[in-house]
Amino acid sequence: MDVIKKDFDDFPGEVYQDRSGHSSIIITQIDRFANWARSNSLWPLIFGTSCCAIEMMSAASAKYDWSRFGFEVARASPRQADLIIVAGTITLKMAPVLKRLYDQMPEPKYVIAMGACNITGGPFMTHSYSVVNGIDKIVPVDVFIPGCPPRPEALLHGMIKLQEKIMRSKAFVIEKPKK
Amino acid sequence: MMQQNGFEQILKSIFPEITLSKCAQFNAIELKPESIYAGLEKLHQQSDLKFDMLVCLTAVDRVTHIEVLYHLRSTFNGYDLIVKTALVEQPYELQSVVPLWRSAELFEMEIYDMFGISFSGHPDLRRLFMPDDWEGFPLRKSYKTTDVADNYLDSHKLLLNQQE
Numbered sequence: 001m002d003v004i005k006k007d008f009d010d011f012p013g014e015v016y017q018d019r020s021g022h023s024s025i026i027i028t029q030i031d032r033f034a035n036w037a038r039s040n041s042l043w044p045l046i047f048g049t050s051c052c053a054i055e056m057m058s059a060a061s062a063k064y065d066w067s068r069f070g071f072e073v074a075r076a077s078p079r080q081a082d083l084i085i086v087a088g089t090i091t092l093k094m095a096p097v098l099k100r101l102y103d104q105m106p107e108p109k110y111v112i113a114m115g116a117c118n119i120t121g122g123p124f125m126t127h128s129y130s131v132v133n134g135i136d137k138i139v140p141v142d143v144f145i146p147g148c149p150p151r152p153e154a155l156l157h158g159m160i161k162l163q164e165k166i167m168r169s170k171a172f173v174i175e176k177p178k179k
Numbered sequence: 180m181m182q183q184n185g186f187e188q189i190l191k192s193i194f195p196e197i198t199l200s201k202c203a204q205f206n207a208i209e210l211k212p213e214s215i216y217a218g219l220e221k222l223h224q225q226s227d228l229k230f231d232m233l234v235c236l237t238a239v240d241r242v243t244h245i246e247v248l249y250h251l252r253s254t255f256n257g258y259d260l261i262v263k264t265a266l267v268e269q270p271y272e273l274q275s276v277v278p279l280w281r282s283a284e285l286f287e288m289e290i291y292d293m294f295g296i297s298f299s300g301h302p303d304l305r306r307l308f309m310p311d312d313w314e315g316f317p318l319r320k321s322y323k324t325t326d327v328a329d330n331y332l333d334s335h336k337l338l339l340n341q342q343e
Contacts, residue, residue, distance in 0.1 A: 092328055093310055096337060129327045129328065137332060140339065
């Protein structure tokens with residue numbers, strides 16, 4: 001078949017089309033293709049516990065507009081989400097809830113720890129009786145975003161880093177957290 | 180100033196041996212724990228005063244004792260007053276003022292949660308903020324916070340390496 005190569009900037013592979021334009025051939029790796037699809041359509045769970053959530057809302061709204069990167073389908077149910085942005089302090093009372101939400105999400109699933117509280121406990125690190133000192137003790141975290149709270153640009157940067165991480169992963173292997 | 184003098188006289192007529200002190204911008208009096216309910220009841224019912232509103236009820240750990248503060252306001256006469264009481268001996272116990280002011284219900288639950296003062300006569304005294312199975316009272320000065328959070332996660336099997 002006489003074909004010509006088509007250029008698509010983002011597509012991870014090669015696309016050919018015959019001269020009539022009716023049939024196309026795609027040559028790609030299944031991993032790269034699946035990762036490309038996944039990373040460009042992450043569905044975040046609506047989950048915010050304090051001031052970081054305000055920045056997250058700002059990142060979602062018109063001024064910063066995270067839908068430019070494919071994050072706009074925010075879901076209120078963990079069953080329909082594959083990304084949880086933990087935005088805000090996680091207290092000991094909230095810890096079982098966070099773990100349950102994470103467990104209810106279908107694979108593949110990703111976690112972004114947004115803000116100082118989620119990384120180390122932040123301002124509550126040393127003398128608090130009620131705050132989890134780092135959510136990586138409870139759920140496996142993919143990207144940490146420092147800041148108190150991080151600006152929306154920082155959140156977007158972290159989410160783009162997550163997309164890069166997904167592009168490097170093995171699409172059909174579920175990596176269990178290391179014990 | 181006239182009003183201040185009148186207020187002092189009314190207080191003196193109810194509590195003859197009390198001294199009026201200042202606590203920030205408020206007048207303050209101190210009562211003994213065993214007579215706190217009777218005193219507050221007088222302040223609540225006395226028609227010259229009529230402290231009908233309990234603005235805030237809180238406690239402070241002074242190491243030697245725990246101080247409980249009742250912030251009262253009279254919406255009829257425009258008076259503010261703080262009533263203090265000092266609890267020295269454990270177990271800390273006070274009579275509940277829920278029959279006088281309904282707003283005391285949540286305040287007393289919070290104080291019980293944070294300082295471990297049990298209020299006799301409270302309709303539903305249990306922990307308000309901390310988990311139900313929490314041990315100790317976190318706002319006491321003697322409470323040690325070292326590793327408290329980690330131990331809680333550990334005992335509830337929430338740590339990452341404890342999950343299947």
